Amino acid sequence: MAPILDIKGLYKNYGSAEILKDINVSIEQGDFLVLVGPSGCGKSTLLNCIAGLEPISGGTLSIGGQDMADVSPKDRDIAMVFQSYALYPTMTVAKNITFGMKVRGIDQAVQDEKLARVAEQLQIKPLLNRKPSQLSGGQRQRVAMGRALVRDPKLFLFDEPLSNLDAKLRVEMRTEIKALHQNLGATMVYVTHDQIEAMTLATKIVVMKGGVIQQIGSPAEIYNRPANMFVADFMGSPAMNLIPAKAKANGTGSYIEIAGSNGENIVLKDESATNLPSDVIIGVRPEDILEEGMRAGKSLQKAECHVEMVEPAGADTFVGIKLGGKPVTARLGAETKAQAGKPLELAFDLAKVSYFEPQTGERLG
């Protein structure tokens, strides 16, 4: 089966400024693709290109196996949910949802039936006769979703739909979108700058920076094997610790030497890392720095570290240490023995670490 969305070598320029460079992505029926990156990375522009709201400057874009070069947004069989919801202010909720069908001249009976079904699905029946200005943020969000759902499109597009909601509602709606995706088996493209949203919702993540795709992969791939230091730093909260280190080959593995906080170096032995250059950046997730008794395994390497800061956060305690001249965060349990200003024996899970080339920032191995 042809991919639902297939983008090949897409470029987008505004005058002489290149906004998107050589974008290649394709997704299958039922995929949930999340475009994530810092503001200005071109993710919203890419979404607008998919919707046909922005013309593309080069490459091809096809939806459902059909080239979209000369197809206007209304004929692309897409529905879009916007950040500001973009509800029509003078129309009631019901009219907002049925506007698209009305424009297309769909039979009134069909409109009513679809409206009823969507209102049921999203539990917005009591709101149907209200104007958007009489709705709360979460309700507007639902109506905007309803307007997209009622169209039953080949492809759903979401442009940061949750960023105007408060934190609690955002988590709720995130779960609902996920459930909706699973129940409908719909294909979705979702733009966000929130990496947690990306991790929780996506079946496939595209990390972008400066109009260039940094990595495409499943949430687990992106999280565990970031393609470069940008992705490593951007995905995950707290961010991956990127620590400058010296590597020395040793038989089957390597010694990794990191400058500690008290002048003494920490030496870790990674049994599986080979062919490392002498200068590397070692990337360790905060949860892969452990305290005694948290995890067992051959890949654990112990070292004594000087605790600089302890931040209890309920379920976890974040402990700040300094390695290789950089602040490093470890995610320890709530009952940690760590005390600020005291030494603490920590273990590094070397099976989970990543290595990066310091100059280019690219992943090694």
Place this chain on the structure above:
Amino acid sequence: MTDTAIAYSPARSQGQIMKLVLRWLLYVLLITFALFYLAPLFVMLTTSLKTLEEIRTGDLISLPREVTFDAWRTAWSGACTGIQCEGVRPFFWNSVLIAFPAVILSTLIGAMNGYVVAQWQFKGANIFFALLLFGCFIPFQVVLLPMARMLGLMGIAGTIPGLIFVHVVYGLGFTTLFFRNYYVSIPSELVKAAKVDGAGFFRIFWSIFLPLSLPIIVVTVIWQFTQIWNDFLFGVSFSQAGTQPVTVALNNIVNSTTGVKEYNVDMAAAIIAALPTLIVYVIAGKYFVRGLTAGSVKG
């Protein structure tokens, strides 16, 4: 409450009295200004209700001893404008025939222009808008000759459609400006959403933008109606006998009396000529201020 404050706290009461005095001073000043501005209207009204005899012998600002509407009757249907003695009535209707279509057309086209300039950025849209704005600042005297030639070429010189055309053209700068400034504050995502929903250029304008536009429509209509109704220069330049607007007729009535100057008739005619704009302000005035300050769209 203020009474108790004054009674119990002398220091504060002094401040209170000062505040009261200033408040009254302000009122007195405002009332004085209001009277000053209303004085001409008062003189016009009273004079129009007096007989010529009384005007000649009486005081300018005294109330009429005996109220008579004769002058109004004459002004409406009997006063002479040059050789013709039909009052302002036929010219009043000319003005209506010019002002209504011109206001409606310039408002509609201005709304459409504003919609395009604000939401459908095409290449050169900013230059187009700048040129339209420039049109607002061209003194009308400058365009009299070219416009006369233009109207001649179009074959509508001296006609009411000709005057409508002139007023529409010279109103567009302002009406476009009004609507453009109103529409730029509408989020562009609304247009995108409608495009994805399948609506085209006109559908989006008609179903989404126009229903949002009531405040700015009121502003534009008041502005345009006042401009067009009160216009004298275009009226006198581009009309001929039979198509002159009421402002031109008023001038002719005042200037073409022979013998005794009928001040009461002049005053009545002037009030008749000014009445429609006054009425429009009274009816829609509150929307005017609201519309000028409005812009942001919630929701």
